[in-house]
Amino acid sequence: SHTSRFLLLFAMTGKFITLTLLLFCAAPSLRSQDVTTPQRAFEAVIAGGYAHYIAPYGVPISIDRAGAAMSLQLNWRPEHRLRIGLETGWTTLYSYHLTDIETSFGKTDADLRVTAVPLLVVFSMPIMRSLELYAGTGGYFVRSHATSFASTTDVTTFSQGWAAGVSWEAFSGASSGMGTRVGWYRATEMGDAVVTLQLLLRLDFFHY
Numbered sequence: 001s002h003t004s005r006f007l008l009l010f011a012m013t014g015k016f017i018t019l020t021l022l023l024f025c026a027a028p029s030l031r032s033q034d035v036t037t038p039q040r041a042f043e044a045v046i047a048g049g050y051a052h053y054i055a056p057y058g059v060p061i062s063i064d065r066a067g068a069a070m071s072l073q074l075n076w077r078p079e080h081r082l083r084i085g086l087e088t089g090w091t092t093l094y095s096y097h098l099t100d101i102e103t104s105f106g107k108t109d110a111d112l113r114v115t116a117v118p119l120l121v122v123f124s125m126p127i128m129r130s131l132e133l134y135a136g137t138g139g140y141f142v143r144s145h146a147t148s149f150a151s152t153t154d155v156t157t158f159s160q161g162w163a164a165g166v167s168w169e170a171f172s173g174a175s176s177g178m179g180t181r182v183g184w185y186r187a188t189e190m191g192d193a194v195v196t197l198q199l200l201l202r203l204d205f206f207h208y
Contacts, residue, residue: 040207041206042075042205043073043074043075043202043203043205044072044075044203044205045071046072046200046202047070047071047073047089048070048198049068049196049199050068050196051067051093051194052065052067052196053065053093053094053192053194055192061096061098064097067091067194068092069089069092070090071090071118071183072087077204081125082125083125086120086122087122087163088119088120089117089118090115091185091194092113092115093115093142095112097110097111098110108148110146110148111146112144112146112147113145114143114145115142116140116141116142117141118138119138119139119141120136120137120138122134122136123135123136124167129172130168130170132167132169133164135164135165138160138161139159140185140187141157142157142190142192143156144156159188159190159192160187160189161187161188162188164183165181165183165196166181167179175203176202176204177202178200179200180197180198181198182195183196183198
């Protein structure tokens, strides 16, 4: 129901804000224990959190714009500031549930969930000690999962797209870091776009 979805969204948002505030409050004490991060490494950035669909929807029905987003970046961190990597993951775009729709075949319920898997080349650059900007280009595998008249249809299409965002690490150690990030993901051919709020974990898996 819409009420249960609202309560779930409220709980997810509250947990995210609480964890972000805890990281922010803990940052000064954590940074006092920091050691210098090696300049050259390969790193994995794992993030997960909330996604909100921000593109207009042309059909006059109510859609659920809230969902979850997960991402994985594998980055090469050289000696200079510019870093390059690959990003993939999974994010909800939007969904809806309709009941008792009148059709030429009779009444039916209809469900639709649209998700996306990005495949992006990502460039990032630190602009402060713990603040980093990133942008990516590539595309999205957009999947539509629809159900009506007790039958299911799955359609996956590829759309070119891009991404941009900013990340902040509350704790940045020699081989790991924790923080938050805000991202904007857009599939240009389909006109889909989401804004994400995520908690992140950075792990260096190779130094050279």
